[in-house]
Amino acid sequence: MICPDADLLLEIVDLHARVEDQPILKGVNLTVRAGEIHAVMGRNGSGKSTLSKVLAGHPAYTVTGGSVRYRGADLLDLEPEQRSRIGLFLGFQYPVEIPGVSNLEFLRVSTNARRSELGKEELDTFAFEDVVRERLEVVKMDPAFLERSVNEGFSGGEKKRNEILQMALLEPAVAILDETDSGLDIDALRIVAAGVNQLSTPENATLLITHYQRLLDVIIPDYVHVMAAGRILRTGGKELAFELEERGYDWVDAELASESRSVAEVAG
């Protein structure tokens, strides 16, 4: 839902980042307001996943330029755990398994970290079980998964549901979902998408990182951004996704090529 007066949640300005010595992000600009759903599309290697990791604060990525403001404050200055506590959420493409750590206890500690930031009282084991059981409904997850170790032995679909369950518990202001559709069959995709739609409100925003149109059939974006070579090349409405689906990404290459030609001409 686009509402021009809505609160500014995320402002990414000319963001540059590298992993080891490899520059990946080369000037990303993106503004996200409350109530909006954005889709960032692009080929593998275009920098979309890097963008999500940099926003969440992954230590392997170094920001080399630009800025990111979250509700007006400098996001890049914060540790990953602080970013989560103030309402930024990253749904992982490949959630890791953490043997030995109980999923239920992990969810409780995580939820309490967010609640305590919001000035809400922390939930004890019993109170939390009530909350979590209600949220399980959002993703139609079997309560048996609460008793297992975090993501351990979960199928791809179960891992993704566990991610959306975390999102439901943490109630973030900005949720970044990195390739949430990958590895999901059509039924699981519908359940996950329904969960995301249900969690979407006029107060929060969602950033979908995806490669395929099919996710956007079930979660309708307000904006579609096409990323290539570490930048957002084009921005449009949901019809841009259809265009991509139809024409593929070849035109992106053509556009990049013509751009570098014109740069060369100017330089020449």
Next chain:
Amino acid sequence: MSTAPTVGDLVSQPYKYGFVTDIETEKIAKGLSEDVVRLISAKKSEPTFLLDFRLRAYRQWLRMTEPDWAALGHAPIDYQELIYYAAPKQQEKKASLDEVDPKLLETFDKLGIPLSEQKRLSNVAVDAVFDSVSIATTYREKLAEHGVIFCSISEAVKDHPELIASYLGTVVPSNDNFFAALNSAVFSDGSFVFIPKGVECPMELSTYFRINSGDTGQFERTLIVAEEGASVSYLEGCTAPMFDTNQLHAAVVELVALDDASIKYSTVQNWYAGDENGKGGIYNFVTKRGQCRGDRSHISWTQVETGSAITWKYPSCVLQGADSVGEFYSVALTNNRQQADTGTKMIHLGPRSRSTIVSKGISAGQSSNSYRGLVQIGPKAVGAKNYSQCDSMLIGDQAAANTYPYIRSQQPDAAIEHEASTCRISADQLFYLQSRGIGFEAAVSMMVSGFCRDVFNQLPMEFAAEADKLLALKLEGSVG
């Protein structure tokens, strides 16, 4: 974004039990000789059989050499530089706690082991050992009502010499190994537990060992006997002040379980580990062994080893009885320059005897952590079964973990399973937890306690939480 703390930062947590109690101590001159052995025995007014036991052990020790097969390295120990007996100056053990030196009570208060009537733990009886002597044992009367004897071993020698004479040295013979022989010659105090036939001990029993003197060796001796159908759960805790020099701790623990008896022995060991450069700390050379003498008897060892500069310790079970069960659950955490070589021996003699070994080693800093275990199945142990699981977790890139499993079977139909794994806390796992609002150190500690959960579940409830906290404390500043 600020730089993440490194593994190295996390492990270096100040040792909070490092204080020294200023108390007048009676010490004998340093050095070891037959006269010293006689002097110790005389100070305790021991019967002749015990003096003979000590002297025999001393003579055996003289002919023995320190074991060198463990993956440990340390400067030679000069046994003539140690003091073999130190006791806080107070007369005879007091009948009532009111007469115990308040400084001693205060010391144990500070260690979290209140002994006074008002503050003591409600469901745990405690024997408090300070340097070489036991200073107080709580709940003795209540236990006596059930026929349970729980007192210091010195008192047991006086009050129940026949029990001591028939069990002492029967599980760990005085010539078992170098350190056991040394202990047998000079042991000072420790705990004695006797659970008579058919009695289920009504409360947890616990001994708390405190080394206070800087130049004193501690040689405690514990003996636990559970008669037919009896059961008991026992826990020991240990701390010591911080000194620059190394202190020797060479204990012997013997457990005897008769038919249908069950003994659960838990240890939370937090001796001073030395500083980050490996200066100071306790040398912990301990012989612990339980004998499942009776049919269907059960002995279970649970240990959480976090302290000591050197740990050399293999709590073992001799499974003599038919259908007897031995268990070993261990968490050993080493950091900085600590070295641990620990594990167990499961000796299956009786038919259908079963054993379980679960060992979790965590190495951080530049430490070295080895699991060494023996599973031996004798020719008469028809249908014996063993399951072993040895997992190692590495924190940082300078620590070492080793597993040395030895299996000897003379019984073709025995079932022996061994699983081993090594893992490292990965940056991606940490990032995942952090990105859910869980701070770096909390994330590490969550993963470490998750790794140890199978073992912590075996600890008495009151101590499981304690062990969890202790591990978190030990790892503070160590991951990155």
